[in-house]
Amino acid sequence: MPSLLQRQLRAAKRGRPDGSLDLDALLASVEASYLEFERERRLNDRAGQLMEEEIMAANARIRAEATETVAAVFRGVGEGILQLDESGRIISANPEAERIFRAGEDRLRGRDLRELVNIGDFTVARMVETQTVAVDGVAREVEVSFAPYRSNGQPRMLALVRDITERKARERDLIVAREAAENANLSKSHFLASMSHELRTPLNAILGFAEVIRDRHLGDGVSPIYAEYADGIHASGKHLLSLIDDILDLSKIEYGGPALNTETVDLGALTRDAVEMMRGVAANKNLDMRLVAPGAPVTVAADARALRQVALNLLSNAVKFTPPEGRVEAIVEADGGPKLTVRDTGIGITPEDMAHIFEPFHRGNSQVARTHPGTGLGLVITRKLVELHGGKIELESDVGHGTSVTVSLPKVAA
Amino acid sequence: MRVAQRLWTERDGWAPPTGAKLNGDSSLIFYFGAPEALGRADVVQDLAALYPSAKVIGCTTGGEIHGEDVLDGSVSATVVALDHTRVETADVMVTEWANAFDAGRALARKLAAPGLRSLFVLSDGLQVNGSELVRGMASVVDPRVLITGGLAGDGARFGKTSVGVGKSIRPGAIAAVGFYGDRLDVFHGSAGGWDAFGPSREITRSKNNVLYELDGAPALDLYKRYLGEEADKLPGSALLFPLRVYPPGQEKAALVRTVLSVDEKERSMTFAGDVPQGHVGQLMKGNFDRLVDGASLAASQAAPGPAAEGSSIAILVSCIGRKLLLGQRIGEEVETVANILGEDTSITGFYSYGEISPHSATGMCELHNQTMTITVLSEN
Numbered sequence: 001m002p003s004l005l006q007r008q009l010r011a012a013k014r015g016r017p018d019g020s021l022d023l024d025a026l027l028a029s030v031e032a033s034y035l036e037f038e039r040e041r042r043l044n045d046r047a048g049q050l051m052e053e054e055i056m057a058a059n060a061r062i063r064a065e066a067t068e069t070v071a072a073v074f075r076g077v078g079e080g081i082l083q084l085d086e087s088g089r090i091i092s093a094n095p096e097a098e099r100i101f102r103a104g105e106d107r108l109r110g111r112d113l114r115e116l117v118n119i120g121d122f123t124v125a126r127m128v129e130t131q132t133v134a135v136d137g138v139a140r141e142v143e144v145s146f147a148p149y150r151s152n153g154q155p156r157m158l159a160l161v162r163d164i165t166e167r168k169a170r171e172r173d174l175i176v177a178r179e180a181a182e183n184a185n186l187s188k189s190h191f192l193a194s195m196s197h198e199l200r201t202p203l204n205a206i207l208g209f210a211e212v213i214r215d216r217h218l219g220d221g222v223s224p225i226y227a228e229y230a231d232g233i234h235a236s237g238k239h240l241l242s243l244i245d246d247i248l249d250l251s252k253i254e255y256g257g258p259a260l261n262t263e264t265v266d267l268g269a270l271t272r273d274a275v276e277m278m279r280g281v282a283a284n285k286n287l288d289m290r291l292v293a294p295g296a297p298v299t300v301a302a303d304a305r306a307l308r309q310v311a312l313n314l315l316s317n318a319v320k321f322t323p324p325e326g327r328v329e330a331i332v333e334a335d336g337g338p339k340l341t342v343r344d345t346g347i348g349i350t351p352e353d354m355a356h357i358f359e360p361f362h363r364g365n366s367q368v369a370r371t372h373p374g375t376g377l378g379l380v381i382t383r384k385l386v387e388l389h390g391g392k393i394e395l396e397s398d399v400g401h402g403t404s405v406t407v408s409l410p411k412v413a414a
Numbered sequence: 415m416r417v418a419q420r421l422w423t424e425r426d427g428w429a430p431p432t433g434a435k436l437n438g439d440s441s442l443i444f445y446f447g448a449p450e451a452l453g454r455a456d457v458v459q460d461l462a463a464l465y466p467s468a469k470v471i472g473c474t475t476g477g478e479i480h481g482e483d484v485l486d487g488s489v490s491a492t493v494v495a496l497d498h499t500r501v502e503t504a505d506v507m508v509t510e511w512a513n514a515f516d517a518g519r520a521l522a523r524k525l526a527a528p529g530l531r532s533l534f535v536l537s538d539g540l541q542v543n544g545s546e547l548v549r550g551m552a553s554v555v556d557p558r559v560l561i562t563g564g565l566a567g568d569g570a571r572f573g574k575t576s577v578g579v580g581k582s583i584r585p586g587a588i589a590a591v592g593f594y595g596d597r598l599d600v601f602h603g604s605a606g607g608w609d610a611f612g613p614s615r616e617i618t619r620s621k622n623n624v625l626y627e628l629d630g631a632p633a634l635d636l637y638k639r640y641l642g643e644e645a646d647k648l649p650g651s652a653l654l655f656p657l658r659v660y661p662p663g664q665e666k667a668a669l670v671r672t673v674l675s676v677d678e679k680e681r682s683m684t685f686a687g688d689v690p691q692g693h694v695g696q697l698m699k700g701n702f703d704r705l706v707d708g709a710s711l712a713a714s715q716a717a718p719g720p721a722a723e724g725s726s727i728a729i730l731v732s733c734i735g736r737k738l739l740l741g742q743r744i745g746e747e748v749e750t751v752a753n754i755l756g757e758d759t760s761i762t763g764f765y766s767y768g769e770i771s772p773h774s775a776t777g778m779c780e781l782h783n784q785t786m787t788i789t790v791l792s793e794n
Contacts, residue, residue, distance in 0.1 A: 007483075007745045029742060036741030040701065043654055043739075046642050047699050051612035058613050 004033060080142075080161035086154070088112050100140055100163050101132060113159055117144055129164070141165045192251035196244050203241055210234040246377035249309075250360065253384040260388060264412065265304045266297035268332045271340055274311035275330050278319055285324045293332035300338045300409045306385045313382045314342040314405050321403070322346035341406040348399040357395065358383050415496055415724045415793045417760040421480050422447065422457055422489035428464070431493070433760055434725065439495040440465040442591060444729060445472030445578075446479070446764035447489030449568050452576060452583055461491055462581045468493060469503045471591050473536040473577045475764035476567030476734035477744075482752045482761070484737070484745045486569075492762040494727055498597035498793050500529070505579040505589040514543040517588055518550025525592035526555050532600045534729070534789060535563035535590040539575040539767030540674055542588060543623050544781035545687035548770055551590075552779050560600050561779045562789040563590070564731035565686065565768035570650035570738055572675060575767065593791070601790040603715025604771040606670055607708020608698040608784055610658045617659070617693050623674075624682050625657075625689045632681035637673075640697065649676045652683065653735030656698045656784040659689055666775045670698065672735050672783040674767060686768040687781040698784070700739050702746070709747035709786040713754035715774070716788040726792035728755050730763030733784045737765045747786060759790065 012026035013019055074081055080097030082090050093101070093108045101108060101116055113119070118130040132140045143162040150156060213230035216222055222230075275291045282289040300307070311330070318328045326345040333339040349357060361376040386393045391409040416434035423429070443465055451457055452474050462470050472491075480490035504524035511517035525533060533555065537547055544565055551561055566575035577587040593600070619627035628636055637645075637652050644651040652673035660668035671685040689695065709732070718726050730751060737744045744765075752761055769787035773780045 003746060003749060004743055007749075008742065010483075033742045036743070039741075040739060043642075043644065044699060044701060047611065047640055047655070047697075050640055054613055 005030075008033070080159075080163070082108070082113065082159040082161065083151075084113055084157040084159055086156070088114060088157070091156070096163075097161060100142060100161055102138060117142065117161070119144055141168045189251045192247060196248040196251065199244050200241065200248075203237055203244070207234060207237040207241065210237060243377075246381060249381050250377055250384070253381065253388070260303040260306065262301050262303055264299050265302045265307060267300050267302075267307070267338050267340060267409070268293035268298045270304060270308055271311050271330050271332050274308055274315055277312065278315045281316070282319050282328060285319065285322070285326075287319060287322055287324070288327040289319075290327070290329045291332075292329060294334055296334070298332055298334045298338050299412050300389075301412050302389050302409065306388070310382050310385050310407060311340065311342075313378045314340075314407070317378060317405075318342050318344035318346060318403070326402075337411050338409045339406060340409075341404060343402065343404040345402040348401055348403055349395070349397040350399050354395065354397060415494065415499075415726065415791070417495075417725050417727050418493045419480065419760055419762065420461075420491045420493070421485075422451060422461075422491070424451065424487060428460060428491075434495075436493060436495045438467075440468040440493050441496040441499075442494045442501045443468045443470045443472070443491055444494070444727075444762055445470070445489055445491040446475045446762060447472065448478065448487045449474040449574065449576065451487060451489050452578075457489055458578060458583055459581050461489075465493055469501055469591065470580050471503050471534075471536060471578070471589050472583065473539075473564075473566035473589075473764070474568060474575050474583075475766070476569050477737050477765035479730045479732070479748055479761060479763035479765070482745070482749050484748055484765075490762050490764075492727060492760060494791075496598075496793065497724075498595055499531075500594040502527075502592045502594070503579045503589060504592070505577070505587050507584075508538060508542050508586050508588055514546035515550035515553075517542070518547040519554050520550075521588055521590055522551040522554045525590060527592070527594065529594040529596070530555065530559055530592050531595065531598050532560045532562070532593045532791075533590050534593075535561060535588065535770060536577045537563070537565050537588040537768075538577055538586050539565035539567055539686075540572065541586050543687065544768045544770065545623070547588065548779050548781050560602065560772070561770060562600075562602050562729075562731075562787065563770040564764070564766040564787065565770075565781075567734050567765055567767050570647075570734060572649050572767075597793050599718065599792050599794055601716045601718050601792075602771050602788060603712035603717075604769065604774060604782055604785050604787040605708040605711040605715070606656075606698075606700075606782075606785045607704040607706070607711070608656055608658075608670060608700045609704060610696045610698050612697050614694050614696045617689055617691055617695050620689045620691045623685045623688050625685060625695075626680065626682045628695055633683050634676055634678070634681040636697075637676075637683065649673045649683070650734075650738060652676070653733070653738050653784070654699070656700075656735060657685070657689065658696045658698050659693050661690075661693050665694075667773070669773070669780060670782060670784045672733065672768075686783050700736070700784075702740055702743055705736055705740060706747050706750055710750045710754060712786045712788050713751040716790045717755060718759070718790050718792045724758075724793065726755075726759040726790055728759045728761045728763070729789045729791075730761060730786065731766045731769045731789075732763065732786045733769060733782075734765045734767060735784045736786070751786070751788065755788075755790065 008026055008029045011029060012022045016022060074094045078096060080100045081094045082097050083092045085091055090108045090111050090113060093105045098104055117132055119128055128144045130142060130144060132142055141164050143164050145160050147158045149158060210230045210233040213222060214227050214234055216227060271293060272291055275289060279289060315330065322328055322344045329343045331341040358380055360380050383393050386407050389409055391407055394406045397403040416436055418431040418433040418436050420431045421429050445461060478485045478488050478490045502525055504521060506517050506521045508514060508517050511520060548561060566577050568575045574585050576583045576585045577589050579589040615628040617628060618630050625633045627633060637655060640655055641651050657671045658668050659671050671687055671689055673683045674686050675684045769782040769785050771787045772778060
């Protein structure tokens with residue numbers, strides 16, 4: 001017996017002391033239970049029906065929104081989008097694709113994309129830079145990529161075509177402009193190099209003959225005043241020569257750099273040679289000149305001639321700007337990378353000059369320029385040479401007390 | 415623990431007790447009765463007079479659960495003699511507090527004392543935001559104190575509900591009993607068995623427990639459409655389609671809400687708990703098998719352990735919506751629960767306007783709707 005009927009029987013006996021059945025009550029509850037059952041079924045049916053309607057409406061709304069969104073993107077995007085069938089034939093084209101191919105969608109539809117774009121095949125996941133095949137004689141440069149998808153179970157492809165004609169034109173213009181600038185720089189350096197050479201040749205004659213007159217190589221028949229003038233000609237000529245040498249060096253570097261003849265060089269030994277070369281000049285000013293270097297070689301990969309020029313430039317600057325009785329030290333270190341420091345007890349560099357010290361022809365304040373002859377190119381060349389070696393140069397100075405210049409060079413790979 | 419039960423009917427008054435002989439020991443009486451029965455001054459007074467040493471707590475219902483039977487128009491009373499556990503009762507009037515949260519806090523403060531193990535709360539079912547009440551109570555007691563209970567009912571009328579402590583019973587009251595001592599075991603279970611159906615809708619306009627709009631359209635219109643011919647039985651018939659509410663993306667924390675009243679002018683619906691704006695709402699529907707499965711699940715969760723000494727009492731708080739949908743077949747869910755809990759467990763309870771117990775997923779004490787919620791008390 002169903003448990004509901006059992007309960008209904010129990011209820012129909014409740015309150016009857018003799019245990020008899022209240023038949024009217026039983027029939028009423030049985031009838032009510034049928035009605036209740038019907039009602040629950042109707043409610044559920046109605047809910048199911050309404051839910052189905054609601055879900056269908058929601059589904060239609062979502063589909064419409066999705067279609068509308070895709071259509072808006074398709075119309076508005078700045079990239080050509082073509083739907084292709086499996087064989088590569090165009091099904092649809094958006095306005096940007098029509099613009100790129102210079103043809104309406106009706107003329108594009110049904111054509112194989114490969115007739116319009118130079119692509120070998122439909123390689124997915126790779127962007128191809130290529131050209132459109134002119135529909136009406138005007139070709140465009142494009143980037144093309146493909147994405148496979150399915151529409152109603154059919155395999156399809158999207159071809160994304162980006163017009164890069166303007167971008168490519170800009171890139172080409174930039175390349176031309178850069179080459180022009182480089183050529184201009186090269187011709188300037190060529191000009192300087194040949195000019196320097198042309199200048200040195202006559203200057204050598206002037207210097208030679210001035211020396212002959214000054215030193216009275218042809219006898220004492222020259223008036224002392226001419227010998228004095230000849231000395232002036234010689235001194236000015238020497239200065240001009242060093243100026244031309246420096247310009248020649250600088251222009252060689254600017255030209256693209258002298259070809260460095262890189263070899264393994266002992267920075268310690270090289271500095272020792274440079275110190276010895278400068279010892280005579282230093283002795284003239286009664287300077288205390290010292291070398292501090294480790295016993296073991298400090299190897300660097302460098303062009304020995306260029307590096308020697310660096311060491312000599314730094315030492316000669318130090319000697320030049322250090323008053324008599326002063327001190328010049330050359331310190332070579334290996335720890336923390338090869339390093340050469342030239343420290344002097346000279347006049348120092350003011351902070352204002354420090355800011356311009358690596359500019360060509362900068363010569364400190366006029367007082368310094370007057371009392372210390374030079375071209376103003378030494379430090380510029382030095383720095384260029386150091387940088388050509390992949391190193392760097394740093395200056396510290398205390399006006400009136402001295403200057404310290406440190407050249408750091410890259411470690412040689414072990 | 416020893417338990418005796420009595421049933422009041424209009425024809426016979428209080429019938430003789432069934433169950434254990436209490437020999438004058440009695441600590442606590444739970445009573446659950448039809449509003450018309452409890453409207454008679456003598457019913458509760460007579461009961462209390464029979465057990466002068468007992469604390470008394472009870473409320474009006476949407477149907478009484480007494481043993482394996484579901485009754486209407488009766489009062490089910492369960493008298494408990496506790497051997498190792500102290501009990502205290504207290505009540506507050508919701509009208510005396512700014513909101514249900516404050517009322518809940520005041521009520522819990524009255525009972526918060528060392529050794530407090532569990533609170534069973536009965537609240538007016540129409541004037542109280544049950545979610546707020548539970549939050550207020552939980553805010554002042556140790557998190558380990560279990561809070562269960564329910565909201566009083568008024569048949570399917572949603573007119574007036576009453577809650578009582580001692581001999582008096584009145585609308586707008588919230589009452590609770592506190593259990594003290596470590597030899598009381600409290601088990602609980604809560605499950606619905608309703609199935610969500612149809613589209614998920616956004617709660618686009620609501621304020622606390624008042625719902626105005628779902629997906630930008632009046633909520634009442636949607637309910638009327640689904641109810642069809644049942645629409646003229648609102649608000650009661652709205653319980654046929656509970657609303658499942660959860661924060662977006664957190665379906666696991668979903669709560670089921672039912673309607674307490676409708677406002678035809680505003681086209682709004684007032685729910686038994688919060689329906690926060692921005693949350694997701696989805697209609698639910700039930701059928702016989704699934705609801706009975708739900709009750710069975712709640713009973714398995716609440717079944718007492720083997721340590722129980724003597725008998726146990728199970729208080730079933732089941733939603734009026736279940737009874738409205740299933741009619742006489744609702745008795746099946748009580749029978750199923752009784753079979754799982756076994757003969758040593760005395761069963762009482764009522765059809766309510768809201769159930770209170772910890773959420774099965776979050777563990778947080780919450781107001782539930784449309785569930786069968788079971789609290790089992792035993793002593794070890």
